[in-house]
Amino acid sequence: AQSVSQHNHHVILSEAASLELGCNYSYGGTVNLFWYVQYPGQHLQLLLKYFSGDPLVKGIKGFEAEFIKSKFSFNLRKPSVQWSDTAEYFCAVLPGYSSASKIIFGSGTRLSIRP
Amino acid sequence: DSGVTQTPKHLITATGQRVTLRCSPRSGDLSVYWYQQSLDQGLQFLIQYYNGEERAKGNILERFSAQQFPDLHSELNLSSLELGDSALYFCASSRLADGTEAFFGQGTRLTVV
Numbered sequence: 001a002q003s004v005s006q007h008n009h010h011v012i013l014s015e016a017a018s019l020e021l022g023c024n025y026s027y028g029g030t031v032n033l034f035w036y037v038q039y040p041g042q043h044l045q046l047l048l049k050y051f052s053g054d055p056l057v058k059g060i061k062g063f064e065a066e067f068i069k070s071k072f073s074f075n076l077r078k079p080s081v082q083w084s085d086t087a088e089y090f091c092a093v094l095p096g097y098s099s100a101s102k103i104i105f106g107s108g109t110r111l112s113i114r115p
Numbered sequence: 116d117s118g119v120t121q122t123p124k125h126l127i128t129a130t131g132q133r134v135t136l137r138c139s140p141r142s143g144d145l146s147v148y149w150y151q152q153s154l155d156q157g158l159q160f161l162i163q164y165y166n167g168e169e170r171a172k173g174n175i176l177e178r179f180s181a182q183q184f185p186d187l188h189s190e191l192n193l194s195s196l197e198l199g200d201s202a203l204y205f206c207a208s209s210r211l212a213d214g215t216e217a218f219f220g221q222g223t224r225l226t227v228v
Contacts, residue, residue: 036219042221043117044205045117046216046218103160107157
């Protein structure tokens with residue numbers, strides 16, 4: 001069965017530290033990839049997405065992600081985190097050419113930033 | 116603000132009861148998706164409607180049902196509630212049925228006591 005793995009359940013960093021959140025998926029075909037963020041008490045918001053083209057995708061708020069097809073990975077990065085980045089981050093995979101109803105979410109990574 | 120409105124924000128009810136969650140999609144969006152977010156199951160797709168018709172079904176229990184009305188708002192009905200149904204229920208909408216970009220509402224937090 002298709003699945004999305006987010007390796008870290010909870011990450012704690014200090015402000016200005018660099019961030020990398022891992023995401024691996026199991027699906028052999030074409031995929032669309034997403035990172036969503038959920039700030040405390042708020043809804044899911046799209047951070048960035050990859051459909052095709054340049055595997056290095058830039059999103060909002062200084063986030064970026066790199067699609068490495070050979071590793072089935074789509075890790076999220078930010079060079080210098082801020083306290084306001086405290087949130088839960090979800091990686092999601094949509095197998096190619098299918099409805100968004102087929103989006104598979106990872107279990108999420110809770111990011112806590114120490115001021 | 117995503118443009119997707121969900122009501123109520125919070126709901127506390129007893130086991131065995133029935134509740135209705137409401138979702139108004141973004142203006143112009145025809146597709147509505149319902150997701151359940153719980154601590155043990157993570158974020159799970161429940162059901163999708165497109166322009167009033169059921170489009171896809173996910174891990175939705177038989178005790179749950181949904182519909183999309185002519186004005187495109189949607190309701191998720193949860194009946195015979197159990198403690199394990201306590202979760203955050205999200206609605207998302209997208210313009211097309213293949214909604215590669217879905218916008219999420221703020222969710223309804225359901226607590227079953």
